[in-house]
Amino acid sequence: MRIRLSKYIQLDLFSFAFAFLVSCSEAVKTKDIAVETGVSHELATYRRQVISDLAYTLHFTIPAAKEQPILATESVSFILSENKPPLQLDFKENTDHLKRLVVNKKPVTIDHHDEHIIIPTTNLKAGKNQVDIEFIAGDLSLNRSDAFLYTLLVPDRARTVFPVFDQPSLKATFQLTLTLPKQWQAMANGPLQDSTTTAANKTYRFAPSDTISTYLFSFVAGEFKRISRTEMGRVMQFLHRETDPSKMRLSLDPIFQIHSDALTFMQTYTGIPYPFQKFDFVAIPDFQYGGMEHVGAVDYKAATLFLDEGATQDQKLARSSLIAHEIAHMWFGDLVTMQWFNDVWMKEVFANFMADKITQIAVRNSNYELKFVLDHYPAAYGIDRTKGANPIRQPLDNLQDAGTMYGNIIYHKAPIMMRQLERLMGPEQFQKGLQEYLRKYAFGNATWPDLISILDARTPADLQAWNQVWVNEPGRPVFEYDLETLGGKISKLTLTQKAEDKSDRIWPQLFEITLVYPNFTKEFTVTMDQRQVTLNALKDEPAPTYILFNSTGLGYGLFPVDKKMPPNVFALQNPVARAAAYVNLYENMLNGQVVTPLQLLQLTRQGLTQEKEELNLKLLTSQLSDIFWKFLPPTKRPELAPALENEIWQAMQQNPNSNAKKQLFKAYQSVALTPAAQAKLYDVWATEKAPNGVKLTEDDYTALALALAVRDYGSDGDILQK
Numbered sequence: 122m123r124i125r126l127s128k129y130i131q132l133d134l135f136s137f138a139f140a141f142l143v144s145c146s147e148a149v150k151t152k153d154i155a156v157e158t159g160v161s162h163e164l165a166t167y168r169r170q171v172i173s174d175l176a177y178t179l180h181f182t183i184p185a186a187k188e189q190p191i192l193a194t195e196s197v198s199f200i201l202s203e204n205k206p207p208l209q210l211d212f213k214e215n216t217d218h219l220k221r222l223v224v225n226k227k228p229v230t231i232d233h234h235d236e237h238i239i240i241p242t243t244n245l246k247a248g249k250n251q252v253d254i255e256f257i258a259g260d261l262s263l264n265r266s267d268a269f270l271y272t273l274l275v276p277d278r279a280r281t282v283f284p285v286f287d288q289p290s291l292k293a294t295f296q297l298t299l300t301l302p303k304q305w306q307a308m309a310n311g312p313l314q315d316s317t318t319t320a321a322n323k324t325y326r327f328a329p330s331d332t333i334s335t336y337l338f339s340f341v342a343g344e345f346k347r348i349s350r351t352e353m354g355r356v357m358q359f360l361h362r363e364t365d366p367s368k369m370r371l372s373l374d375p376i377f378q379i380h381s382d383a384l385t386f387m388q389t390y391t392g393i394p395y396p397f398q399k400f401d402f403v404a405i406p407d408f409q410y411g412g413m414e415h416v417g418a419v420d421y422k423a424a425t426l427f428l429d430e431g432a433t434q435d436q437k438l439a440r441s442s443l444i445a446h447e448i449a450h451m452w453f454g455d456l457v458t459m460q461w462f463n464d465v466w467m468k469e470v471f472a473n474f475m476a477d478k479i480t481q482i483a484v485r486n487s488n489y490e491l492k493f494v495l496d497h498y499p500a501a502y503g504i505d506r507t508k509g510a511n512p513i514r515q516p517l518d519n520l521q522d523a524g525t526m527y528g529n530i531i532y533h534k535a536p537i538m539m540r541q542l543e544r545l546m547g548p549e550q551f552q553k554g555l556q557e558y559l560r561k562y563a564f565g566n567a568t569w570p571d572l573i574s575i576l577d578a579r580t581p582a583d584l585q586a587w588n589q590v591w592v593n594e595p596g597r598p599v600f601e602y603d604l605e606t607l608g609g610k611i612s613k614l615t616l617t618q619k620a621e622d623k624s625d626r627i628w629p630q631l632f633e634i635t636l637v638y639p640n641f642t643k644e645f646t647v648t649m650d651q652r653q654v655t656l657n658a659l660k661d662e663p664a665p666t667y668i669l670f671n672s673t674g675l676g677y678g679l680f681p682v683d684k685k686m687p688p689n690v691f692a693l694q695n696p697v698a699r700a701a702a703y704v705n706l707y708e709n710m711l712n713g714q715v716v717t718p719l720q721l722l723q724l725t726r727q728g729l730t731q732e733k734e735e736l737n738l739k740l741l742t743s744q745l746s747d748i749f750w751k752f753l754p755p756t757k758r759p760e761l762a763p764a765l766e767n768e769i770w771q772a773m774q775q776n777p778n779s780n781a782k783k784q785l786f787k788a789y790q791s792v793a794l795t796p797a798a799q800a801k802l803y804d805v806w807a808t809e810k811a812p813n814g815v816k817l818t819e820d821d822y823t824a825l826a827l828a829l830a831v832r833d834y835g836s837d838g839d840i841l842q843k
């Protein structure tokens with residue numbers, strides 16, 4: 122008890138000192154804020170200190186022809202706590218887009234340069250201010266087509282459409298009016314307040330939005346169909362352009378059901394009811410991302426929502442994960458938003474972390490543990506093993522560089538880190554800490570240190586030290602083991618970790634190892650909180666056939682592979698254990714350990730018929746393709762191709778599962794090198810007649826055409842022409 126009390130005293134003193142230093146470092150000199158492109162951290166920090174009660178009123182008049190300009194008006198109201206330097210309003214467009222500027226009811230000469238409108242102090246005052254602007258909306262982020270348009274303003278693109286204080290820490294309400302072609306529909310953050318129609322057009326007036334950050338402001342307008350359903354007492358509006366009746370019939374019920382399940386889960390987990398006025402969503406053809414979490418109006422790529430009879434289990438899981446990811450953002454990112462985009466990973470990690478939990482209940486027969494391993498580990502290792510790996514949390518000097526924050530580290534290593542943190546604290550205390558965090562910073566902004574401070578108070582572990590190696594630095598550990606046996610029993614098993622980059626860091630974490638015997642297995646949890654750990658619990662256990670390291674797949678690093686494991690891997694009954702073994706083998710191959718590329722290729726060839734789990738088969742065929750194209754000498758491929766192609770085709774024909782058949786067909790498509798194999802693929806494409814038991818979608822035929830085209834198959838470019 123005395124030790125715990127001393128920790129709190131030290132933390133309080135540390136927190137006070139840290140807060141003092143941060144406040145000093147963030148105190149910006151008000152007389153010399155440079156006018157520069159983008160939004161600098163210095164500018165954002167100052168504006169956050171002096172601007173409050175921010176509200177935007179916007180009116181866009183959208184013509185039917187996308188070539189015509191969108192005329193707009195805007196009123197920005199806010200309170201200034203001081204009026205010393207000129208105020209910079211962000212607008213990344215040509216100055217000729219600005220037609221009129223009025224500040225506190227007085228016309229002002231437009232001074233616009235370096236992506237900012239400079240408002241003189243002589244026209245402002247301490248207290249309430251209003252800026253009125255007539256302008257032509259910027260086209261860069263309006264994503265206009267002939268039949269519709271939509272905004273996508275993350276991370277700093279609101280300023281490319283209209284003048285705005287474009288930073289996440291200046292939350293505001295947005296009251297939007299849209300004047301549109303008469304036949305168009307529209308959706309925005311706020312509820313529809315009323316609409317009027319004339320002979321030429323219609324005008325939608327939306328109520329003020331919830332208080333949101335600028336990157337979450339959104340509207341979509343165009344020739345959409347509208348569907349309204351009530352799920353669990355909540356009305357949901359859905360805009361779409363899908364015309365395939367089969368996709369509609371198969372997809373609508375799951376789409377609405379997954380949204381409802383995800384909302385219910387998040388309300389229960391966080392203890393906070395859905396925090397915004399409404400929940401609507403839209404499916405957009407050729408949307409840049411899978412989805413975007415705009416408050417009250419979530420955007421999705423249409424192809425991810427609408428699936429047909431040929432959809433695999435993996436595609437269904439991906440749809441569930443995507444919807445759950447965007448729902449989780451309503452709390453993590455939208456309700457509580459990062460203060461600066463260096464913490465953009467926070468909202469993404471929680472979205473993925475919660476999506477994995479939600480999919481476990483939203484999709485029948487989904488293997489949560491298996492999906493977690495396959496979704497996150499190969500992608501995270503693919504970056505973290507390289508010399509150019511970045512830490513999860515990175516510095517950011519200017520918002521215009523925020524796009525560099527995204528990538529596989531924040532989307533895939535961060536959920537692994539978060540699950541380790543949950544295991545370290547225990548699920549109950551972790552959940553309570555998150556609930557406290559959401560309540561404390563609701564409708565505001567927070568930083569990762571804010572959350573760590575809350576969580577640290579709920580565990581005896583030193584989260585500051587833990588956070589340094591897991592979050593603030595890149596890389597992963599490499600594990601080695603030493604097994605001693607005596608009289609057919611284990612006398613000592615020692616595990617050692619070292620940093621892959623040869624530094625002296627250690628990664629505190631929990632993972633499992635499994636002792637594999639001819640007829641049974643025994644699993645043990647390892648608390649790896651030191652550089653070297655002796656597993657005393659294994660002393661006097663019978664010596665196993667082999668040891669499977671990281672058998673539940675939840676540890677992070679390069680784990681050793683027992684040389685007796687590869688020939689016996691398909692006998693493992695648990696599909697998660699097999700997945701972890703496949704990942705370990707591939708990583709060891711890359712590191713020049715245990716197996717060569719040719720040996721691992723041979724093993725994956727055996728897996729074509731021996732691996733029965735569809736998701737694992739996808740991993741194995743992906744590894745097979747990578748090894749074939751990336752790690753075999755070019756002279757070796759033609760030698761192996763005929764037999765390999767035949768094995769994949771035979772495995773496809775023999776497999777009774779339609780989804781597995783499709784996965785094997787894609788593997789065949791990937792490695793097809795001989796003229797005979799390519800001719801077989803061309804016949805499938807040209808006749809649109811898939812192999813027996815394989816269901817191919819329009820997207821699949823497009824991918825097949827691409828695979829043939831890049832191989833220069835066909836005559837006179839007929840594939841590309843068609």
